[in-house]
Amino acid sequence: MRSFTTGRLGAAGGFAFDNYVRVLRDPQILPMLQNSLIYAAGSAILGTSIGAMLAWIVARTNTPGKTLVELMPLYPILMPPVMKNIAWVLLLSPKSGILNNMLQQSLGIDHPVFNAFSLPAMIWVFGLTCVPLGYLFLLPVFLSFDPSLEESAYIAGSRPVRTLLQITFPLAVPAFLSAFVLNFLRALRSFETPVLQGSPGGINVFVSKVYDSMSVEYNPGLATAYSGVLIILSVLALIAYVRSTRFSERYATITGKGYRVKMIDIGGWKYVTFLAVFAYFLVGIAIPFIVLIVTSLIPYYDYDTFMKFPSNINFSNYHRVLHHPSFVSGLYNSLALSVVIAAVTVFAGIIMAFTIYRTKVYGSKVFEFIGTIPLAFPPLVLSLGLIIAVIGTPLYNTLWALGLGLFVAYFPYALRNASGAIVNIHKELDEAAWVHGARWRHVFFKVTLPLLKPTVAGALFYIFVEAIRNIDVAVLLVAPGMEYGPVTLFEYFRVGQWAEAAAGGVIYLIILILAVTLAKFVFKIKLSL
Amino acid sequence: MRKSIVLILALALTLAFGGSAFAAAAGGDDTYNKATAALYEKAKQEGAVVAYTVWDVEHIVAILDAFSKRFPGIKTSYWQGRNPEIVTRVVTEFQAGKDTVDVILSDNAPPVIRAAGAIQPYETVQKNFLVIHDPTMPIISLQIQALAYNTKKLKPADLPKNWEDIANPKYKGNVALDDPMRAGPLSSQLAGLKEMWKDDARFTRFVKGLKALGVPVHKSTSAMFRLVVSGEYSIAEPALLHDTMEEKHEKGSPIDIVKSAPPVVFPRYAGIYAKAAHPNAGKLLAEWLISPEGQATLDKVGREASRKGFESKTSIENAYGKGTKPIPVNDKGFMEDPKKWLDTNVKPLWEG
Numbered sequence: 001m002r003s004f005t006t007g008r009l010g011a012a013g014g015f016a017f018d019n020y021v022r023v024l025r026d027p028q029i030l031p032m033l034q035n036s037l038i039y040a041a042g043s044a045i046l047g048t049s050i051g052a053m054l055a056w057i058v059a060r061t062n063t064p065g066k067t068l069v070e071l072m073p074l075y076p077i078l079m080p081p082v083m084k085n086i087a088w089v090l091l092l093s094p095k096s097g098i099l100n101n102m103l104q105q106s107l108g109i110d111h112p113v114f115n116a117f118s119l120p121a122m123i124w125v126f127g128l129t130c131v132p133l134g135y136l137f138l139l140p141v142f143l144s145f146d147p148s149l150e151e152s153a154y155i156a157g158s159r160p161v162r163t164l165l166q167i168t169f170p171l172a173v174p175a176f177l178s179a180f181v182l183n184f185l186r187a188l189r190s191f192e193t194p195v196l197q198g199s200p201g202g203i204n205v206f207v208s209k210v211y212d213s214m215s216v217e218y219n220p221g222l223a224t225a226y227s228g229v230l231i232i233l234s235v236l237a238l239i240a241y242v243r244s245t246r247f248s249e250r251y252a253t254i255t256g257k258g259y260r261v262k263m264i265d266i267g268g269w270k271y272v273t274f275l276a277v278f279a280y281f282l283v284g285i286a287i288p289f290i291v292l293i294v295t296s297l298i299p300y301y302d303y304d305t306f307m308k309f310p311s312n313i314n315f316s317n318y319h320r321v322l323h324h325p326s327f328v329s330g331l332y333n334s335l336a337l338s339v340v341i342a343a344v345t346v347f348a349g350i351i352m353a354f355t356i357y358r359t360k361v362y363g364s365k366v367f368e369f370i371g372t373i374p375l376a377f378p379p380l381v382l383s384l385g386l387i388i389a390v391i392g393t394p395l396y397n398t399l400w401a402l403g404l405g406l407f408v409a410y411f412p413y414a415l416r417n418a419s420g421a422i423v424n425i426h427k428e429l430d431e432a433a434w435v436h437g438a439r440w441r442h443v444f445f446k447v448t449l450p451l452l453k454p455t456v457a458g459a460l461f462y463i464f465v466e467a468i469r470n471i472d473v474a475v476l477l478v479a480p481g482m483e484y485g486p487v488t489l490f491e492y493f494r495v496g497q498w499a500e501a502a503a504g505g506v507i508y509l510i511i512l513i514l515a516v517t518l519a520k521f522v523f524k525i526k527l528s529l
Numbered sequence: 530m531r532k533s534i535v536l537i538l539a540l541a542l543t544l545a546f547g548g549s550a551f552a553a554a555a556g557g558d559d560t561y562n563k564a565t566a567a568l569y570e571k572a573k574q575e576g577a578v579v580a581y582t583v584w585d586v587e588h589i590v591a592i593l594d595a596f597s598k599r600f601p602g603i604k605t606s607y608w609q610g611r612n613p614e615i616v617t618r619v620v621t622e623f624q625a626g627k628d629t630v631d632v633i634l635s636d637n638a639p640p641v642i643r644a645a646g647a648i649q650p651y652e653t654v655q656k657n658f659l660v661i662h663d664p665t666m667p668i669i670s671l672q673i674q675a676l677a678y679n680t681k682k683l684k685p686a687d688l689p690k691n692w693e694d695i696a697n698p699k700y701k702g703n704v705a706l707d708d709p710m711r712a713g714p715l716s717s718q719l720a721g722l723k724e725m726w727k728d729d730a731r732f733t734r735f736v737k738g739l740k741a742l743g744v745p746v747h748k749s750t751s752a753m754f755r756l757v758v759s760g761e762y763s764i765a766e767p768a769l770l771h772d773t774m775e776e777k778h779e780k781g782s783p784i785d786i787v788k789s790a791p792p793v794v795f796p797r798y799a800g801i802y803a804k805a806a807h808p809n810a811g812k813l814l815a816e817w818l819i820s821p822e823g824q825a826t827l828d829k830v831g832r833e834a835s836r837k838g839f840e841s842k843t844s845i846e847n848a849y850g851k852g853t854k855p856i857p858v859n860d861k862g863f864m865e866d867p868k869k870w871l872d873t874n875v876k877p878l879w880e881g
Contacts, residue, residue: 089756096759117745195748199708200756202745215613216712217868218620218641300782302681302760325590384617391625476618480579480629481606498755499780 019225029206033229036206039122039194040187046127048180051134052172054280059142060168062263063273071517072277076284077132077462078512080469082192083505086498087288088125089196090301092116098291101303117201126193128284130183136462137179137417140454141172141424147262160266171424177241178420182413185234185375206230210378220384227381234376238369289509296502317503321492331511333482334468337399341406342464346456348407349414350422354444357422358430368419375412379472382409387476397479409473410463417462421455422448465512558820564654565816569600571809577604578810581615582634588830589634595826596814603810612637612712619802623647628804632811634818636672637712639800640864648800651812655819658836660845661796661857669818670797671833673845673855674714676790677768679757680783691790692722693731695766696738705753705762706739708746709875712867714767718793719875720863721856736878739766758782767793771831771843778842792845794855797835 023029054073063069091098094112103109115121149171153163169176187193194205206229213223266273294309295301296317305312352371356364374382386405387396395401425448433443449456492501572578582589586609593605608630610618615638622629623645633639633648642648643665650665661668676695678688682703689695695704707715723732747753754772757765760783768784770792776782799815801808817823824834828841840846845853863870 090759093756093759093761096756096761196752199748200705200745200753208748211613212711214617215611216710216871218613218616219868220617299780300758300776301755302758302783320587324587380613380617384621387618387621391621391627396627397629475610475614478608480581480608497751 019219019222020228022222023225023229026209028204028209029229032204032206032209035119035198035203036188039119039126039198039203039205040184042119042123043126043130043187044180044183046123047130047183048134048176050127050280051131051136051179052138052169052176054131054135054277055138055142056164056168057273057277059139060145060264061266061270061273063266063270063277065274069274069277072281073131073135073284074461074516075281075513076128077136077465078509078516079285079288080505080508081126081129081190082196083292083502083509084125084128084288085192085196086501087291088121089116090291090295090306091287092121096303098303098306115201117197117203119201119203122193122197122203125197126187126190130187131280131284132462133183133186133413134176134179136458137175137420138172139458140421140452141175142168143454144424144451145171150262150264160264174423175420178416181237181241181372182375182416184237185230185372185412188230188233189376189378191378207378210381214380220381223378223381223384227377230376230378231373234372235369238372242365242368289506292502293506296499296506298499300499317499318507320500321504321507333399337403337406338464338467341403341410341467342460345407345410345414345463346418346459349411349416349459350418350449350452350456351444352415353418353422354448357419358427358443358448359440368415371415372412374408379409380476383473383476386473390477399479399482402474402477402479402482405473405477406467406470409470410467413463413466414459417455417459418452421452425451468512469508558655558658560654561816561820565813565820568809568813568816572600572807572813573602575807575810576602577606577631578807578814579629579631580605580607580634580811580814581619581630581632582607582609583612583615583636583638584609584634584832585830588832591830592818592826596817596823599817599822600813603813616641619647620645623802623804626804628802628806630802631805631807632814633800633802634669634797635800636795636797637864637867639666639798640861641866642800644865647803649803649805649808651801651815653816653819655816655836658819660835660837660855661794661859663796663798666796666798666800667815667819668796668835669799669815669823670827671835672714672717672795672797673770673833673843673848674718674767674793674795675770675773675848676787677754677757677765677773677784678787679760679763680785682760682763682783688787689764689790690787692718692766693735693738694790695764696735696742698741700764701742701744703763704742704744704766705757705764706742706744706746706766707750707753708748709736709739709879710746710871711748712871713748714750714769714795716867716871716875717795717858717863718767718856720860720870721793721795721858723874724858724860725856732874733878736875740879758784770848771833774843774848775831786848788849788853791853792849792855793858794845795858797832 057063058070058073089097092100092114093116094100094114097112097114097116099114100112103113145168150163150167153167158166189207191207191211194203194208198205206226210223210226210230213219213226294306297313297315298305298309299312299314299316352367355361356368377385383405386401386408390396390401390404395404429447429451430443433447438446492498492504580589580593584592589607589609593607597603597605608618612635615633615635619630619633619638619642633642639648648666651667652664653659653667656662656664659668660671676689676692689697689700707713709715709719719732719736722735726732750769751772753762754765754768756762757768758776770786773784773786776784799811799818801811801815805811818827819836821836821839824836824839828834828839828843831843833843834841838846845855858864860870
């Protein structure tokens with residue numbers, strides 16, 4: 001409704017279409033949309049494809065070093081996108097970047113080879129951010145794959161690569177498209193990469209219009225009208241998804257037949273796949289992490305100072321972060337809240353997906369769209385909507401309001417994740433239960449939910465990791481006096497103190513890496529069947 | 530009886546020493562002492578003060594802790610966000626009739642909130658001590674813009690002499706330029722220069738000169754400053770003085786300011802919320818922040834003082850030398866509706 005009111009925040013305005021007229025008449029829209037679409041589609045294709053490939057390698061191949069190969073794709077998920085941005089800016093900047101300077105000094109190349117402030121570099125960095133979703137969405141599909149489908153192809157004389165391209169990957173299309181749509185929408189509304197890498201290269205994307213409407217004009221109506229363009233793009237992407245998966249039975253990989261997931265012997269290629277996983281581990285976390293660690297331990301970043309490490313080691317940034325007034329209490333609050341939000345959101349997403357794909361509730365397909373729409377709103381617009389929704393209720397300025405905000409922000413991930421996975425479960429399993437007189441809750445709890453176990457684990461992990469670092473949606477809903485972890489840890493990123501931010505990020509990453517490793521080995525938590 | 534006498538004596542001594550310390554801290558200004566004593570009495574009854582601020586959490590915690598020590602009995606709490614978030618939250622709460630916040634400590638946000646009617650006017654009793662004064666909102670600190678450069682990249686002889694020199698084509702590719710079409714430091718600088726010059730032709734020449742450099746613009750001043758420190762660019766148009774001084778003196782970064790380009794000063798306000806539940810506590814905090822003790826607390830966390838003659842590492846006198854005349858940003862039109870001002874004064878030159 002806000003988009004139909006004119007004027008700035010606080011100014012009275014009647015019902016009008018002025019904001020939409022302004023959006024339609026804006027001459028900058030088309031070039032900005034073009035940049036946005038290239039950037040979003042490029043990042044989503046790159047990230048989802050790498051994620052899918054990694055999932056296939058981990059789930060289906062006899063790649064050596066199984067434990068290492070399973071863990072390596074998980075760690076990059078823990079690194080917040082803005083940390084990746086900063087690390088890659090330090091690596092790829094034309095004049096001051098580490099890689100360009102190294103090439104210049106070792107090979108005598110006098111012109112910069114890499115440019116952090118270009119569209120390909122933006123796609124590269126955000127593409128890396130998109131990999132985890134692709135990996136977590138596709139992993140359960142490959143882990144529950146009925147090998148008889150591939151065996152039939154082999155018997156018919158198909159070669160392994162052809163089988164992979166014509167049988168294996170096409171069956172993973174729903175999960176792939178689900179991850180692609182999410183990554184596409186995330187890239188469309190993402191702001192850190194366009195601000196840190198786009199603007200300095202003269203590449204302006206559409207979402208900056210939304211932010212300018214809020215930060216220069218203080219006009220949420222106009223910001224919402226600009227967000228309308230993102231909503232249209234979201235709906236188009238979802239229509240494409242729904243149309244391409246409308247014959248959902250075609251994609252069912254989990255059927256009533258008993259089978260064991262079979263590892264494919266890929267011969268000598270297994271060393272190549274190991275190197276591929278290792279290469280992703282290097283670019284996804286190891287190299288950026290090392291850059292950030294060094295940056296956090298030197299007084300300031302420039303190439304000469306960076307290369308003098310460790311002779312100029314300095315712990316002042318760590319001292320500052322660890323003495324931050326709300327470091328411990330803030331972290332505790334956000335840890336507790338993120339665990340609850342992850343559990344509630346994932347469960348709600350599964351119920352919604354089950355209702356859409358497994359019941360005949362009238363109009364349930366609409367929720368496929370409604371449930372994903374929050375992702376089309378840039379965080380500040382979404383949180384304004386949330387604050388307006390709760391401000392007149394007793395929830396305002398409580399932890400409940402913050403929890404509700406995080407739920408709305410992450411529900412699209414849970415829904416898309418569950419939708420992609422449910423499509424892969426053949427209806428015959430449900431139907432068998434229905435035939436035997438089971439009620440819907442029996443079908444849901446006894447049949448569907450157990451089969452979704454790997455999906456649930458992946459989504460829980462992903463939403464927990466995302467929620468624990470959320471600040472953009474949460475910021476308006478945090479009550480005065482409430483210490484909230486992301487405000488502490490990511491404040492340095494927001495105010496541009498990169499060395500302190502790197503120190504905070506390193507501490508945050510070490511905590512999460514230890515938690516994941518402990519969960520994996522001590523509690524034997526697996527993101528697989 | 531003896532107990533009572535001891536108690537009265539103790540109370541008298543406390544008041545005497547406390548009072549003298551109070552007066553000393555406030556620089557012996559009677560008006561301040563009287564005003565804060567009256568405000569403190571009322572604030573104690575209110576019992577709390579809630580600040581919304583753009584400042585770092587570390588800074589606001591240190592500031593509120595010092596305030597609580599000076600004025601016990603007033604519970605302090607804060608919420609921190611960026612300027613658009615502060616405006617969004619305060620105005621939305623104002624429209625919904627909420628009284629969560631008492632005082633807004635920020636730069637760009639308070640004038641916009643005031644324009645929406647959500648600020649109650651309050652004139653500080655210490656107005657004569659301030660570098661810039663606003664009769665409706667106490668100016669507790671300043672955002673001071675400096676022309677900063679990377680000392681490894683530019684020799685003193687090659688430096689621009691003033692702000693206008695940056696538009697010289699020889700600096701093309703070396704200047705990191707803030708986006709003049711957003712409500713950021715460069716647009717404030719343009720508002721200040723336009724008002725000071727009162728010369729449209731000169732203003733037009735400057736903006737068109739910047740445009741002619743053909744360099745991409747940055748939407749994050751802090752990230753832009755990092756790129757100047759790293760050597761990606763040589764000149765920051767503009768940088769913030771406190772960032773520059775901190776980098777130079779505390780980290781030893783190769784960064785310095787061009788002293789011949791006068792600093793541009795933008796107010797940081799303490800705006801009292803129109804529906805504040807604890808308005809006296811809010812006013813007391815604002816007055817204390819302007820006092821020498823409050824300014825020393827701000828200086829300790831690296832924030833610039835707004836009090837004339839206050840000596841600190843980020844004061845104009847210390848960074849630029851005595852007698853430096855800053856360029857104030859006072860244009861009410863710009864501060865309350867930056868979009869309208871930019872559309873009128875900059876857009877035709879920048880995008881035309």
